[in-house]
Structures are given as C-alpha cells and as structure tokens.
Amino acid sequence: MKKSIFLVLLTISLAANSQSTDSIFSSFDRAGFPCYSTDSVHIMSNGRDKFDDLLRHISRAQQYVHVEYYKFWNDSIGNTVLEALAERAAHGVEVRVLFDAFGNTGKAPGCTPEFLSKWREKGIRMEVFDPVSFPWIDCALHRDHRKIVVIDGKICYTGGFNVADYYIHGKKEIGPWRDMHIRMHGEGVAMGYERLFEDLWNKTSKEGLCKSSDSTADNGEEGIKTYVVSREPGKKSANMRIAFSTAIDSARKRIVIVNPYTMHCRRVRKALYRALKRGVRVQYMTSYVSDHKFTTDMTGVEMHRLEKRGAEIYLYHGGFHHDKVMLIDDTLASVGTANMDCRSMKFDWEVTAFMKSPELTARLQRVFDNDLPMSTKLTEENYPLLYTRGQRRFGTFMRLFKGVL
DSSP, X not given: OHHHHHHHHHHHHHHHHHHHHHHHHHHHXXXXXXXXXXXXXXXXXXXXXXXXXXXXXXXXOSSEEEEEESOBOSSHHHHHHHHHHHHHHXXXXXXXXXXXXXXXXXXXXXXXXXXXXXXXXXXXEEEEESOOOSXXXXXTSSOBOOOEXXXXXXXXXXXSOOBSTHHHHOBTTTBSEEOOEEEEEOHHHHHHHHHHHHHHHHHHHOOOOOOOOGGGOOTTOSSEEEEEEEEOTTTSTTHHHHHHHHHHHHOSSEEEEEOSOOOOOHHHHHHHHHHHHTTXXXXXXXXXXXXXXXXXXXXXXXXXXXXXXXXXXXXXXXXXXXXXXXXXXXXXXXXXXXXXXXHHHHTSBEEEEEEEOHHHHHHHHHHHHHHGGGEEEOOTTTHHXXXXXXXXXXXXXXXXXXXXX
C-alpha cells in the first residue's frame, strides 16, 4: 500500500515538473526561438580539459572548422589552437576564425596586421569583428561576446571559455580560473550554431557564406530538446531577457544560477523576486573576486538585495568563477555565453542553449554541489564583514551605470 502511494506521488511530481518545463518551451515556441535535437552533451569545467578536447576534435575535422570568440589572444594556447587549425587547412579543410576587436586590445596583440597575415598565409580565413576606431567609446557597445566552434556541421562547442592562457593557468591577482563549456553532438543543434556564425561572418567579411538553412530546425523530437537563444543587436535585442525571465517564471521548486557578473536588468531581477515570493528555492553562486574590480562591489550590493528576499547566495572563493549556468526544477539546464548583467542582456551578441534533460541537469547540479565547500554563504551578519562600507557605497553608486558596464 505504501509503495503504491509513493508511486502515485512520484508520478504526480514528475507530471507537474514536466508541465512546468513544457510551459517554458511553449513560451519559447511563441517567441520564435529555434528548437533542435542534441544527441549528447559533454561538459568541461576546466581550461585544460576544454582545450585538450577541442584540439582533439579539430584534428579530426574533414570539411570545415568555424571558430568565433570574444577573446582570441596571441599567446601560447592561442597559437596552439591556430597551429592545429592551420594543419587542417593544409589538408583542404575550410577554416574560418572570427574574433572581436575590442576583446583583443591591450595586452593581447591579436589584431595586428602581422598576426593576421601570418595565419592567413597558412590557409586560415581570419576576420576581426568591428575594429576599434576613434572615438573608441562608440566601438565599446554591441560587442561579439559569443564563443562558438562548429566542426563539420556535427559538433559544436560553446560556453564561457575564451582562448587565452589564463583560462588554463588563472591569473595571479584572482587565482585559478573556473569556467564551464559544453560540446554538443547532433546535426540539428550544430547547424543552429553554424547559422549564427554564418550571419556574423558574412556581416564582417562580406563573403556570403551559406552552409545551412532553416530547414535544419527539427523541433527537438528526438534526443535532448534544445532551444538555441541568440541575442543580436537591433534584430533580436530582447531575446536573452525574454528567455531567462520566462525560464525563471516557470520554476516551481528550485532555481540554481552560477554567473560571474550579476548586475541584473530589470526584467530578470523582477522575475527572480517573483520566484522568491512564490516560495521557489533560489540558489545563486557568484565569484567573490572578479577580474574587474568594480564588479566585485556591485555584485555584493546586488546579491545582498536577493539575500534579503530569501535567496541562498554563495560567494565562491576558490579563484574566479566564470560559469554561465542556470538550472530549473531538475529538468531544464542552460549553458551559454550570456552573463546575468545588462551588457549581455541589452548590448552584446550572445548565445545560450536551453536544454530539457534531467540527466544533464543532475550532472551540472553535482558540479554546483562540489563547488559549495569553496564558497561562503552570504548572510545579514557577514555582509558587512565581506564588503566594507566603502565597497557597499561604491557598489550602490556604480549600479547606476550597470546598463552600460
């Protein structure tokens, strides 16, 4: 008798969970987000694993490799990746590399004519998105913040890792670099990312590249149902805000978020407040230290506001935590390039995959749980100890500019 009651309750719980997730995707369908089927997803949470995995699959490419990054630095790992790409190009594989100009200024001379000429002579089609020009402040808006690699239209990589040595070795001032990347298999989802690459490549190079068509969208009827949500200035400007707020609004039991930059736009922040008000457990992990000093102070103020409304805030202190992950009700997982800030939600080119997969969600939940021992839970008592009065005041002031930082 007890076993029968348990099975009935379990069935009801699973059905309610399924309805919650299905409601998200119904909203995604209405918003026009393309849906695909992913055969499998492999997660990588450190730089060495990510680049070893990427290099291994580049070496197997037979037709083409398309690469798009915000940062592609002229350093050890950058040149290792380019050597692997040049080797494939020498064997007749089409290789195209697109990286953002603003992301490669300063310490990484990846935009110099000498650098570009060297690799173009080795067979790599290389383009720089929106070169910085005077007045540079105009060029700081609407950057290409995506990280995409598509190999032969069957495999794609995306997530938080750019191409630079510090994604493997960390930075002296902030410690080890913690991040998340995924490799997805399946012609549907890979070609979805391929179209995003093509659009920006054509915009930059004027080549008119066309390897895919909208017919590859397959509604996710087999494998892992995956919505690929992209944000493109002027064309799909509100997509990321709509997707994240819709997912948060659909949550019935739990929301888990890991993100480094947490200066939320109004729409997402209000969705989180609504979730807390209806009793959803919100667990939010962000980095205690940042690679941009002012964001540390802003994050403290923003996280304190969520904590006061009942969210569980965990400040990661094992280095810099750069993951961009969200889990909803044990069935929906999102991994992508978008931060939970106004830059990603309102300005830059971004892409995030929303995947219906209890198994993937459970794997990412275990990664979150393993990071908890290296985190400090934010409370009313320790907030003044973790953030000085000066930091709190400065963070409050800087929040006024969060829409452009």
